[in-house]
Amino acid sequence: MRELTFGFSPCPNDTFAFHALTHGLIEAPFRIRPVLLDIEELNRRAHTGEFDLTKLSVGAFAAVGDRYWMLRSGAALGFGVGPLVVARSAMSLAEATRGRIAIPGRETTAFRLLRAAAPALGEPAEMRYDRILAAVRDGEVDAGLIIHESRFTFADHGLVKVIDLGEWWEGETGLPVPLAGICARADLDAATVAAAESAIRASVQYAFDHPEASRDYVRAHAQEMSAEVCAAHIALYVNQQSLDVGEAGLAAIQRLVRDSAP
Numbered sequence: 001m002r003e004l005t006f007g008f009s010p011c012p013n014d015t016f017a018f019h020a021l022t023h024g025l026i027e028a029p030f031r032i033r034p035v036l037l038d039i040e041e042l043n044r045r046a047h048t049g050e051f052d053l054t055k056l057s058v059g060a061f062a063a064v065g066d067r068y069w070m071l072r073s074g075a076a077l078g079f080g081v082g083p084l085v086v087a088r089s090a091m092s093l094a095e096a097t098r099g100r101i102a103i104p105g106r107e108t109t110a111f112r113l114l115r116a117a118a119p120a121l122g123e124p125a126e127m128r129y130d131r132i133l134a135a136v137r138d139g140e141v142d143a144g145l146i147i148h149e150s151r152f153t154f155a156d157h158g159l160v161k162v163i164d165l166g167e168w169w170e171g172e173t174g175l176p177v178p179l180a181g182i183c184a185r186a187d188l189d190a191a192t193v194a195a196a197e198s199a200i201r202a203s204v205q206y207a208f209d210h211p212e213a214s215r216d217y218v219r220a221h222a223q224e225m226s227a228e229v230c231a232a233h234i235a236l237y238v239n240q241q242s243l244d245v246g247e248a249g250l251a252a253i254q255r256l257v258r259d260s261a262p
Contacts, residue, residue: 002030004196007045007054008182010036010221011148012230013076013237014055019214021203028199030192036221038128039147039180040105052185053196057105058178059112062257067186069193070253073201074182075245076237077252082166082177083110084151086136086159087143096162098122099142104129109179110147112256113165133157147179149225149233175252176241204242 006022008014015036020026022034035051043060045051049067056068058077087096097118102125103111115121122142127135129147136144137157145165146154154161166177182200184193207214222230241249 002192003033004030004052004192005035005050006032007035007037007042007051009039009042009055011237012218012222012225012233015218015221016207016211016214016234017074017204017238017242018200019203019217020206020210021199023217025213026199026202026206028202029195030199040108040126040129043105043107046183049185049187052188053200054183054185055180056183057107057109057112057180058253058256059109060107061181061183061253063107064183068183069186070181070183071193071197071200072244073197073204073242075242075249076179076181077241077245077249078176078237078239079170080166081179081236082164082169083113083145083147084154084164085114085143085145085162086133086154087162088136088139088159090160091143091162093118093163094120096143100125102127102132102135102141102144104132104145104147108147109177109256110145110165113169113177114145116256117163117165117168133159149229152229152232169256173252173255175255176248178245178249178252178256179237181245181253201243204238207238 008018022032042054043057046056046064085096100123125141132144132146133150135141169177184196
């Protein structure tokens with residue numbers, strides 16, 4: 001049986017959604033070899049077409065459009081899921097972005113949204129998403145652009161929200177926030193791509209139908225995250241649009257890629 005490499009993140013939403021596929025719990029005409037990496041690392045590796053299937057930030061789509069095609073299943077998007085800008089004290093977005101602001105990668109959707117909301121950026125400092133809260137807290141940077149589970153824990157670091165970029169996007173467009181999608185390498189044959197999309201959709205549905213099945217797998221990759229934060233993370237980022245992005249989701253992706261291009 002053919003093997004496909006599948007790059008996705010170790011975050012709870014991905015390990016929850018893709019557990020069934022990677023563990024052979026749903027039928028597929030191929031085996032999966034999972035490779036778990038930070039989203040910005042996945043974005044970078046997509047430039048060389050390293051993986052057959054990969055999760056990518058919507059912010060990275062335009063740069064790899066000749067190498068990958070987006071699937072309708074497995075995406076992370078919706079309302080109330082956007083990235084946040086945080087700081088040590090209350091300030092405006094203009095103030096927060098005037099100085100040194102930590103970002104989780106230049107190809108992330110979060111950075112694309114920030115650039116759209118605050119074109120006059122000061123000095124972006126790239127770092128892994130899980131280092132940003134401490135960097136803001138310790139004064140290494142003036143503000144931070146946070147994603148993933150950090151939106152649930154920033155107050156524990158004594159930080160305050162400057163802006164919810166998801167709320168900003170929704171107010172500007174009326175569309176869901178398109179964070180990331182699953183893409184298939186462009187050189188895969190049409191039958192394989194269709195089977196991959198179907199298998200990913202089945203894996204997400206299996207996760208909804210058997211929410212406890214992936215518990216150990218999720219926890220193994222989120223050891224420093226509390227069970228409560230894991231559950232909140234999954235509930236926020238895995239939703240009905242993870243089964244199919246829908247027309248609103250497609251419109252949101254097209255709008256983000258078109259209107260906030262570098």
